[in-house]
Amino acid sequence: MKDAAVENTQIHDEGIEKGAEKLTPEKIQQVYQKMMDAEAGARLKTYVESCVSCGLCSEACHFYLSYDKDPRYSPAGKVKQTMAVLMKKKGRVSVEFMKKASEIASTECNLCKRCAQYCPFGLDIAYVMLFVRRLCHKLGISPQYIQDTAQSHSVTYNQMWVKEDEWIDSLQWQEEEAQEEIEGLRIPVEKEGADIFYSVIGPEPKFRAQLIYQAAVIFNAAGLNWTMPATPGWDNSDMAMYTGDNEIMARIKRMHFETAMRLKVKRIVMGECGHAFRSIYDMGNRALGWRMPPVEVTHSIEFFYELIKSGKIKIAKKYEPTVTIHDPCNVIRGRGLHDMLRYVVHAICENVEEMHPNREHNFCCSAGGGVINCGPPWKMKRVNGNKVKAQQLFDAKSRGAETCVAPCHNCHGGLEDIIHHNEIGMDLKFLGDIIYEVMEKPESVL
Amino acid sequence: MHAIYNFVSGPLAWVAFILFFGGILYQLISRAMLAKKKDAYVYEYWNFYYAFRSILHWIFPFASTNSRKRPFLSIITFIFHLSIFVAPLFLFAHITLINEAFNVSWWFLPDGVADILTLVVIGACIFFLVRRMVQPDVKFLSSTSDYVLLALVAAPFVTGYWAYHQWPGNQIVTILHMLSAEVLLAIIPFTKLNHMFLFFFTRGYMGSEFGGVRFARDW
């Protein structure tokens, strides 16, 4: 275990390394001071200086638990190694120090805020880590892959360099595919005045187009008046939020919400993604001066809950294999959807075996907070950093669970790697996958 | 000796109290102003109901998940925090002094009970010290200042206990008792001991965000 932690210090990231070549201690100090003057307030000061180093946050963190309780991975330990030193030395730190700080803030913390639930004072370590990430952004030493994603957002307003025509083409392609199964099915593009704008994340048109297909089938069966835009703004995801490029975060959220306003929809229903929810419900809207999302935002969990509870979607035959439930931090700890999630899962599945701890005390998938978006160099560090999740999954499996339901894209990515690496042998599904499978499809032509 | 005693129990005590109360005021006002300027969210999302809900869950032992996970530590910290307030505030000797000076007094603890509470504080400090030195994550997190602060918290209680029991050198120890208590009071607002009053704001803000925006428990 210790060895794995040591190995982790040898990882080469082009974004950090090459970015650091342009840095000098003077430049670090200058950028640090400028940022402290402009953005460091009472929260940062209190979060860093009033921590009594009691260690009560340590066991909240899956990295800490998974790396054999290596104190460097304890939440307060991450602050101690980064922001606390920066503040104590007033930014007079070495380039090596900042490289390490970038690594700690970007690849060892999922910003899951579980530690805020374990710190007696409610100190927000995720906030401090985000502050460090923003400093790293200002210094140009963000990890390469997540930086590339943030750059994609800045150009295309989506996460994956999806071009405008590719997006529309994907929708039309999925519409055609779905029509083979359900005659007359439509993915209404640019339908002004629809009730719902269905928004997704960049990887959906790129890699998981079947999710759009499934969503269309569900919308269609529920008889809803919905639309998807043919313009940038369709993507709700946001890695700029996680590199600390708050200006780009704000810019892409503006586009997203103004797309909803332009389409005159009553609300945005978003696919099964966690970080995007955080961006449009919590961080992105605030960065623009909107106290809450200007247009109502409904996450898929809540949406499916509505559809099933109201009878708009009927279940033909429940999903038989025993499932377990993974609670995505950003919609559970971030929005309290755990009861609705359970309602939906129990409504569509025969047997449910819970993992523990769960609900708002769940363990993160270790992919969240942009960590999986830091890409291949950091993959094993992330996977090994979540042995506790592997153990939870093993436990659930030993009680019969064959499928893990995870209503979040990043969780899927993270859990997939955990399941594969630890040879757990478990299926991974979105709620939409199962609902599509078990629902009554009124106009099916098959 | 008398001159020192008079100085420590007189002007120095005033200085300590002024620094204590003035320091708290300064910290609260300066942070409130700083937050107004740079942390508008704290004001925007602050909600007294959710703030107190969270504070109450974290003040009492076993009301939070983390507290239930470590019953021994929870009880010790609770009694420790209770004792460092109750023991000095309701000590007969302290109240007598105040009564002599200002002609006000209030209910006091039987000396035997106060004695036990003092021992609890000293015992807890020893426990915290051992924990800091032994438990790897806490050890890693600890800086010299953490040890010094612990010693400074323990000092008035150790010297107070010593003085009360009239052990050898208790004249000097009495002066040291007052001195250490004054030092402690004076530094509270300016060190991480300021969690004494900042707790209500950090916890309250987190409680407000979790209660009012995130709809999730933060305990």
Added chain:
Amino acid sequence: MDISSSWDWNAGRKEIAQFGNWPTSFDWVEEPYASPDGEKIAAVVKTGEMEFSVCVNGTAWENPFDKVWFLRFAPDGRLTGIVSDTGQWTLAVDGEAWEEKFDYLWDTHFSPNGKSIICAAQNGMRYLLVNNGTPWQTAFANMGHTAVSPDGSRTAAVVQTEGFKEAEIFKFQEGCFSVAVDGQAWGRNFVNAWGLTFSPDNQRVATEVRVNLYDYTIAVDGQPWPTTFPSIWKPSFNPTNGSVVAPAKTPGGWTMVSDGQPLWNGRYAQLWHQMYSPDGNHLAAIVAPKYGHWTMAVDDKPWARTFDDFVTDASFSPDSKRAACIGVTNKRHHICVDGQAWSEGYDMVWAPVFSPDSQHVAAKVEKDGQFTLVMDGKPLKNTYTKVWDPVFSPDSQNVLLRALEGSGSDTIYTRSVLPLNKFLG
């Protein structure tokens, strides 16, 4: 001359088409669109297996296509739809496809006078704009943010001028994007360029740019301002003196800057969608004077009335003396004119429209799934299955109501010219 002056402005109701019947003729009828003059209603329909067309007033276009989407009427009344045939895409105007075909085509824009129809297109993974069927001479690796000059003669877009591979972040940071006007790229690259705008004389183009990862400014005809800001929004040209204004972020908050220098004194939590009055003498914008409070500011003076959710669809009256917007609080949409919100809140409100004499404001509104028009706070007596935005007659004495009346197969599309007294108190 105003396009609408040639329309039929005689008071009265005309039944144009039995829209509810269309599903008996076609397998598939999409949501309808009404022409600006109200004389036509059109929808994408399916005419056979993998065969789509457009039905106008009950009659389908002669030639069907493999696919038709994004049906829109141009301001001059021409009906456009994006169509594909044998894997090639183009635009059909009143049923006639442009001669030029593309691998893909989308993003239809119209010049205000309706003379120009502009689309984005892709050929062999290269991107370009097409103006009235004529494509740019040069195509680019990527493209976005289409802009059309006021007279419709010129087009511009943000284009990618340098290639970079996946995750080649440092190459990107050197600047790989620029602006192309009529297919001609500026000689200078930026890290990013976004919203574009043409000058009123159609000669100049301004855009918001990021010159490195951190510094934002405005570039005019390729030349960035010497001053940079932590963030910036889309610029506008001052029609009277040609200067360029934009909302910019400063340490004290958002403010309006002109040619890089502060123009307004106010500092806002947010400031965007600025617009000059038609006479060019006033500058208004959507603002948040305080975090979470939204309104309109005219010449740096925010209205006292604010809204909690958002403000949108702001506009000036033709005489430049009045302004209107939609303000939303707690999901209730209000029309707000000159700082006074109409008392009634709606589930949805469409952009408010001023009468040509600037005396009246009307808008399309939705409540409980029914639609109607409201003028000066007073609604029509009836509600409808669907209505389109109101249009005032050139003399400001009448309002054109375009509506779907009835429901199901009895749905009729009607065009009514209503005197203003039809709006009840």
